[in-house]
Amino acid sequence: MTLQANLNILKNSFPETWQKISELTTSLDKNLVKVVTNKKETPNLQVGQTYIHDKKNPHQEAKDFIEQFKNIPDHSDILFYGLGLGYHISAYAKKYPDKSFSVYEPIPEVFYQFLCNTDLTQFPLHLAKNIYLESSRDDPENFCRHLVTRVRKSILIIALPAYHGLFPEKHLTFFNQFTTHLDKRKMELGPYMIFQKLWTTNTVKNFTHILNSPNVLPGKREFFVNKPAILVASGPSLEEEIQNLREIRQKGLAYIFSVGTALNALVKHGIYPHAACTYDPSEENQIVCREVLEKDIKSIPLLFGSTVGYETVKKYPGPKIHMLISQDTLSRFCLKPQGSESLEFINDAPSIAVIALQLLYKLGFNPIILAGQNLAYLDGKNYADGSTYPSHEACQLHLKDAFLIKDVNGNEIPSSETYNRIRLQIENYLRNYQGVNVINTTKKGAHIEGTKFLPLDEVMRKYLLSPVVEKDCWRLTNRSYDLDYLFEQCNSMNIASAQVSQLLEKCKLDLDNIVLLAPSGDAVNIEESYQKFNVSMENLRENIFFASLITHMSRVELHFLHQVIPEISRERNPLRKARMMEEEFRTYLKVCEQDIHSLMPIYQELSRKLQHFNKIYSVRKKADRTKVLLLVCDGILTDGSVYVSASGEELKGFNYKDRIGTGILQEKGIQLLLINCENSVLLDQVAKKLGMDTITTNKKEIIDTVMAKHSLSISEIACLCSDREDWQLFRNVGLCFAPKDASPDVQQQVDFVLTAKGGQGTLWEIADLLTKDLQF
Numbered sequence: 001m002t003l004q005a006n007l008n009i010l011k012n013s014f015p016e017t018w019q020k021i022s023e024l025t026t027s028l029d030k031n032l033v034k035v036v037t038n039k040k041e042t043p044n045l046q047v048g049q050t051y052i053h054d055k056k057n058p059h060q061e062a063k064d065f066i067e068q069f070k071n072i073p074d075h076s077d078i079l080f081y082g083l084g085l086g087y088h089i090s091a092y093a094k095k096y097p098d099k100s101f102s103v104y105e106p107i108p109e110v111f112y113q114f115l116c117n118t119d120l121t122q123f124p125l126h127l128a129k130n131i132y133l134e135s136s137r138d139d140p141e142n143f144c145r146h147l148v149t150r151v152r153k154s155i156l157i158i159a160l161p162a163y164h165g166l167f168p169e170k171h172l173t174f175f176n177q178f179t180t181h182l183d184k185r186k187m188e189l190g191p192y193m194i195f196q197k198l199w200t201t202n203t204v205k206n207f208t209h210i211l212n213s214p215n216v217l218p219g220k221r222e223f224f225v226n227k228p229a230i231l232v233a234s235g236p237s238l239e240e241e242i243q244n245l246r247e248i249r250q251k252g253l254a255y256i257f258s259v260g261t262a263l264n265a266l267v268k269h270g271i272y273p274h275a276a277c278t279y280d281p282s283e284e285n286q287i288v289c290r291e292v293l294e295k296d297i298k299s300i301p302l303l304f305g306s307t308v309g310y311e312t313v314k315k316y317p318g319p320k321i322h323m324l325i326s327q328d329t330l331s332r333f334c335l336k337p338q339g340s341e342s343l344e345f346i347n348d349a350p351s352i353a354v355i356a357l358q359l360l361y362k363l364g365f366n367p368i369i370l371a372g373q374n375l376a377y378l379d380g381k382n383y384a385d386g387s388t389y390p391s392h393e394a395c396q397l398h399l400k401d402a403f404l405i406k407d408v409n410g411n412e413i414p415s416s417e418t419y420n421r422i423r424l425q426i427e428n429y430l431r432n433y434q435g436v437n438v439i440n441t442t443k444k445g446a447h448i449e450g451t452k453f454l455p456l457d458e459v460m461r462k463y464l465l466s467p468v469v470e471k472d473c474w475r476l477t478n479r480s481y482d483l484d485y486l487f488e489q490c491n492s493m494n495i496a497s498a499q500v501s502q503l504l505e506k507c508k509l510d511l512d513n514i515v516l517l518a519p520s521g522d523a524v525n526i527e528e529s530y531q532k533f534n535v536s537m538e539n540l541r542e543n544i545f546f547a548s549l550i551t552h553m554s555r556v557e558l559h560f561l562h563q564v565i566p567e568i569s570r571e572r573n574p575l576r577k578a579r580m581m582e583e584e585f586r587t588y589l590k591v592c593e594q595d596i597h598s599l600m601p602i603y604q605e606l607s608r609k610l611q612h613f614n615k616i617y618s619v620r621k622k623a624d625r626t627k628v629l630l631l632v633c634d635g636i637l638t639d640g641s642v643y644v645s646a647s648g649e650e651l652k653g654f655n656y657k658d659r660i661g662t663g664i665l666q667e668k669g670i671q672l673l674l675i676n677c678e679n680s681v682l683l684d685q686v687a688k689k690l691g692m693d694t695i696t697t698n699k700k701e702i703i704d705t706v707m708a709k710h711s712l713s714i715s716e717i718a719c720l721c722s723d724r725e726d727w728q729l730f731r732n733v734g735l736c737f738a739p740k741d742a743s744p745d746v747q748q749q750v751d752f753v754l755t756a757k758g759g760q761g762t763l764w765e766i767a768d769l770l771t772k773d774l775q776f
Contacts, residue, residue: 006118033046036051075154079104079147080160081158084162093127098127144174149185199281199328202306202310212775217362221364226365234265235373251467260280260353260387263300267295276300276301285309329548330549335482367436405446439453439463487617493545514530630695631673635741637686663691674692674695690763714732719737
């Protein structure tokens with residue numbers, strides 16, 4: 001095989017690499033790498049006095065070398081660092097004929113000799129995803145940054161042993177760059193890997209709490225403008241500020257917001273913050289309110305992020321106020337504020353302190369005062385006493401990995417990568433915050449750019465001079481959102497949820513068809529199978545339930561899939577393309593299927609609650625137009641039983657709660673009319689006792705009579721009926737109720753079926769339904 005033939009193959013397969021080696025050919029150091037052969041005429045590469053491969057049997061050496069790596073099948077990505085003459089890569093391809101790989105060659109002279117002495121038609125080029133040639137100082141950094149973004153699960157780098165000794169600087173530079181970018185990538189993807197499913201499941205489980213509580217942002221946007229707020233974190237320096245914070249709380253000199261486990265430390269010292277902020281999606285987040293739970297404190301509002309661990313919100317005994325977090329895709333789809341305001345989110349962050357800082361800024365607090373925000377270790381501690389359970393000190397392993405940063409006084413203190421990331425994010429937000437004074441009072445804490453350090457007692461003397469806290473500062477209306485929009489969106493979501501599993505199954509079947517057709521060589525049908533699969537995937541992606549919820553539960557897997565789709569699209573061999581699609585898409589679809597299976601029961605439970613509430617909401621909207629409620633006696637005010645006295649007189653039993661219900665309905669402006677077609681004296685007495693009027697006329701003419709007598713439209717009349725005959729007469733009125741023991745066909749037709757049977761307080765239940773404070 002000639003060099004030119006190999007270059008032609010390279011040009012077709014990896015044009016960028018071909019371009020590089022073509023440009024470098026004239027500038028190569030021809031004396032750096034020499035080609036030598038052994039007695040069997042097997043070529044080898046020599047650099048100085050060192051051979052890159054075994055002199056006697058490079059093929060056996062390559063086979064033994066690959067055999068060392070027992071865990072190759074466990075890794076999603078394989079990278080060969082150092083190509084040499086490719087013996088080890090050929091050995092790899094024989095052992096793993098279906099597993100792809102990439103190559104990074106740091107020495108152009110080696111790559112040139114590889115092209116001169118290897119037949120690329122016999123080399124496993126079909127398995128190579130990329131062959132990268134280093135040609136400049138920036139290449140290792142650029143390659144490693146790009147590489148780690150494409151690693152799907154894990155990567156194994158197989159470095160040719162001779163390179164470590166022959167090219168030590170290049171070897172060190174590459175692996176340092178790789179480690180640096182891999183660590184950055186882990187920090188970027190880490191939260192998504194850990195929390196991507198919790199964000200969605202928590203939002204669904206928290207959704208009724210979101211609807212039942214006020215949204216702090218639209219509710220209090222103007223109230224706190226230019227008032228001081230103290231953001232209290234649980235760093236070890238908090239212990240020094242307890243007395244100052246107690247005085248500030250007692251005198252109302254500033255609004256105190258605890259973040260995370262600082263709530264425990266404050267409550268232990270009898271300091272109740274004006275709100276406790278929390279957002280961590282994990283189940284362990286419950287620790288932040290352990291003191292509140294144990295003492296059953298009901299006076300501290302919980303200001304929770306909508307994606308917080310649902311266990312925290314469910315158990316919290318006090319009032320709740322919410323803020324929408326950017327990872328909350330259900331609220332983004334279902335909610336719209338009342339009025340013209342747009343929905344506003346707090347950006348997700350690695351720390352509740354960053355969340356709370358955004359919130360305080362949006363609410364207009366000024367100054368914002370940081371306390372206990374160490375973001376570093378203090379005397380071996382990373383939390384204040386009493387904030388965590390058990391009392392938590394930084395372990396020696398943490399301290400061993402710590403690095404030094406500057407504190408508020410310019411001294412060096414130990415910190416961690418996590419703390420430093422939080423500090424940098426706080427600084428990033430502060431750079432964009434205009435017109436707000438942020439003061440850091442944390443003694444021996446990390447210096448935070450954009451803040452000025454001032455001890456808390458000095459802050460009190462300079463800024464906190466008089467009471468500012470108002471007693472009812474959290475008085476808010478619960479209804480933050482447009483309910484008509486909510487139910488409209490939920491209806492669309494319900495339809496989509498019923499279709500999503502079928503759409504996913506269609507994708508799986510179309511993928512099966514691709515795998516089945518690939519060996520046939522039928523180009524037309526194979527191409528058609530790709531098109532059908534693409535359409536099925538697009539239908540799945542456009543499904544609202546999938547797009548709003550499931551996609552976000554598997555966003556890391558989707559990211560990896562997007563990384564390989566261009567590679568799949570470029571593949572022209574049907575068999576290899578089918579294998580790639582099977583591996584990549586099947587894995588993704590399986591994850592999505594598992595997510596649908598786990599989320600669907602949770603969503604369906606929420607949907608049932610919303611549908612029930614929607615019924616009540618619709619009834620109340622209709623009731624706002626109602627002026628008259630028509631009802632009969634038997635089966636409504638009574639259970640239909642007739643009692644006979646000793647003298648033979650017929651008696652009926654009535655529920656006293658209906659008298660209360662009548663009064664409530666009349667206060668709401670609804671007049672009750674008891675139908676008395678037979679002009680019964682008993683019914684007149686019953687009506688008088690219950691505080692309602694009667695109407696005496698032919699039943700078939702009742703609606704027309706009521707409309708004429710009271711000047712009403714039919715939509716302003718409501719009825720309460722239990723049998724089919726009454727329903728046929730009243731079916732066109734504006735609002736219809738039925739007791740629990742009404743005939744089944746009536747129950748199916750009316751607007752609302754009561755839980756009370758006839759004679760068990762039906763009017764009282766209607767009154768309660770129309771007037772009580774509704775909770776989802």
